[in-house]
Amino acid sequence: MTPEPATDAAALLLGWYDRHHRDLPWRISPPMARKGAVADPYHVWLSEVMLQQTTVKAVKAYFQKFLALWPTVGDLAAADTEDVMKAWAGLGYYARARNLKKCAEAVVRDHGGRFPDREEELKALPGIGDYTAAAIAAIAFNRRSAVLDGNVERVISRLHAVETPLPAAKPEMRALVHTLTPLGRPGDFAQAMMDLGATICTPKRPACSLCPFRADCRALKIADPETFPRKAPRKEKPLRLGAAFVAIDDCEAVYLRKRPETGLLGGMTEIPGTEWTSRRDGDTSVDAHPFPAPWEPCGTVSHVFTHFELRLSVFRASVVRVSEGGAGAGAAPAGTSGWWEPLDSLKAQALPTVMKKAIAKAIPHAFAAG
DNA sequence: AACTCGGGGCC
DNA sequence: GGCCCAGAGTT
Numbered sequence: 001m002t003p004e005p006a007t008d009a010a011a012l013l014l015g016w017y018d019r020h021h022r023d024l025p026w027r028i029s030p031p032m033a034r035k036g037a038v039a040d041p042y043h044v045w046l047s048e049v050m051l052q053q054t055t056v057k058a059v060k061a062y063f064q065k066f067l068a069l070w071p072t073v074g075d076l077a078a079a080d081t082e083d084v085m086k087a088w089a090g091l092g093y094y095a096r097a098r099n100l101k102k103c104a105e106a107v108v109r110d111h112g113g114r115f116p117d118r119e120e121e122l123k124a125l126p127g128i129g130d131y132t133a134a135a136i137a138a139i140a141f142n143r144r145s146a147v148l149d150g151n152v153e154r155v156i157s158r159l160h161a162v163e164t165p166l167p168a169a170k171p172e173m174r175a176l177v178h179t180l181t182p183l184g185r186p187g188d189f190a191q192a193m194m195d196l197g198a199t200i201c202t203p204k205r206p207a208c209s210l211c212p213f214r215a216d217c218r219a220l221k222i223a224d225p226e227t228f229p230r231k232a233p234r235k236e237k238p239l240r241l242g243a244a245f246v247a248i249d250d251c252e253a254v255y256l257r258k259r260p261e262t263g264l265l266g267g268m269t270e271i272p273g274t275e276w277t278s279r280r281d282g283d284t285s286v287d288a289h290p291f292p293a294p295w296e297p298c299g300t301v302s303h304v305f306t307h308f309e310l311r312l313s314v315f316r317a318s319v320v321r322v323s324e325g326g327a328g329a330g331a332a333p334a335g336t337s338g339w340w341e342p343l344d345s346l347k348a349q350a351l352p353t354v355m356k357k358a359i360a361k362a363i364p365h366a367f368a369a370g
Numbered sequence: 371a372a373c374t375c376g377g378g379g380c381c
Numbered sequence: 382g383g384c385c386c387a388g389a390g391t392t
Contacts, residue, residue: 049388049389051387052386053386053388054378054387054388055377055386055387058378058379058386059387090377091376093376093377093388094375094376095389096388099389127388127389127390129389131388131389132389135387149386149387149388150386150387168371190387191387198387203384203386204380204381234384265376303376305377306374306375306376306377307373352377353376353378354376354377372392373392374390374391374392375388375389375390377386378385379384380384381382381385
């Protein structure tokens with residue numbers, strides 16, 4: 001009886017992984033995994049959430065910082081949400097940080113502080129979807145779950161020359177991955193597929209001659225592997241315009257406020273500004289000013305979001321803040337809940353990158369080292 | 371099924 | 382300048 005081809009391919013991949021795996025902070029080594037050891041579910045979960053649509057390089061430092069601040073899921077559950085948002089600032093997709101906190105609370109409240117070990121229960125937790133549930137089940141609990149992310153989609157679509165375009169092809173691809181997943185070391189298999197996609201089976205100019213699947217790859221046989229996976233054409237990004245206002249007082253403090261909890265940059269900190277609209281001129285009229293001050297234009301900053309591009313006209317004003325009383329809140333607009341933040345502590349705020357860009361345009365030394 | 375949600379690196 | 386990245390939640 002000859003072995004299943006799938007088993008052969010998985011064995012080839014695991015052999016490749018043993019030789020070429022990357023040493024990452026949230027991983028245990030393949031030798032340990034072969035002895036049946038698994039990584040800490042808290043570490044696996046934290047890394048997988050951070051890695052959603054985010055590169056390994058960007059995640060490393062944040063992962064270490066979070067572990068130092070909150071060593072266990074219980075610590076994170078007990079943390080101040082605002083501190084979590086500050087620690088997450090710069091990593092993007094801020095709903096992940098809000099859901100991270102909610103998930104930690106749910107694990108403590110509903111599961112006694114231990115992550116559940118089944119896909120279904122994991123997927124019921126905030127911020128854990130198809131991919132992350134499968135990844136945690138496989139990597140932290142040795143379950144034979146089908147792990148399908150962007151890397152695996154590329155690998156599996158090339159291996160089988162899947163003609164169906166994404167995202168419609170996902171169920172088909174998940175089934176193919178499930179068939180390929182071995183009984184032993186399913187966690188290493190999943191990570192090996194992702195490593196292969198990240199280092200060999202790359203979007204452009206894949207290194208097919210180094211690939212453990214080179215003898216089995218349908219795309220390599222019949223077509224150009226680079227043309228997989230097939231994808232539906234995406235629509236273009238519109239341009240939005242707006243104005244942002246950097247007020248600096250006589251104590252070198254900048255006026256900040258908090259954005260609404262939901263929506264774009266939800267729960268993060270910002271400088272005052274206009275709505276971001278599609279009008280060609282942008283709204284930089286007096287009506288747009290957050291409060292009366294000698295506003296002076298100091299240039300524009302551009303920033304690209306997932307579904308639109310933003311061009312912000314930045315204005316700066318030096319204001320003298322009256323210390324006491326109603327007039328003191330002062331220069332600030334009535335009915336808003338902003339605050340004055342000293343330049344020294346600006347870096348520690350929950351400021352998204354676009355806001356840092358705008359502040360730096362108005363105050364070039366705002367984020368200077370030291 | 372289509373949108374909304376960041377930011378950075380690479381080509 | 383476009384594409385991609387260990388995707389999830391909402392509508």
